[in-house]
Amino acid sequence: MAASKSQKAKVFIDDRDLDRASELGQQTIRGVLVSEFTILISMEAQFPPENFDGVQYGAGSVITMIAINRSTGQMRKVETVKGGILSATLGEGRKSYQEQCTAAN
Numbered sequence: 001m002a003a004s005k006s007q008k009a010k011v012f013i014d015d016r017d018l019d020r021a022s023e024l025g026q027q028t029i030r031g032v033l034v035s036e037f038t039i040l041i042s043m044e045a046q047f048p049p050e051n052f053d054g055v056q057y058g059a060g061s062v063i064t065m066i067a068i069n070r071s072t073g074q075m076r077k078v079e080t081v082k083g084g085i086l087s088a089t090l091g092e093g094r095k096s097y098q099e100q101c102t103a104a105n
Helices: 084-090
Strands: 020-022 025-034 038-047 050-052 055-057 060-069 074-083 093-100
Touching: 038 084, 050 084, 055 084, 060 084, 074 084
Parallel strands: none
Antiparallel strands: 020 025, 025 038, 038 060, 050 055, 060 074, 074 093
C-alpha cells in the first residue's frame, strides 16, 4: 500500500503486514523500491534476550534484503544474522536464498 502524508507505506506478503511488534521482537520495513523490472524490499528484525531450555541467549537482529525480478519471478533473499538464538542455531553471518516465484491470480 502506498504511503500517505501521515503514514508510511505498508508491505504485505501472504496477507501479512511485515511491520510487526510484539513481546517476541520487532520487524520493520526499511525501504521498498518498485521499478519496471525489479522489486527491492529491505527489512530489519530485532529480538530481545531470551531463555530457552535453560540456555540464556542475548539480543539479536536479522537484516533482510529481498530482490524479485518481475519478468522472471526469480526471488533472491540475503539475510544477515547477528546475535541471539538465531545466531546460535543458524550461525552468525550472511545467508543467501533463491526461489522461483509465480504470479498470484
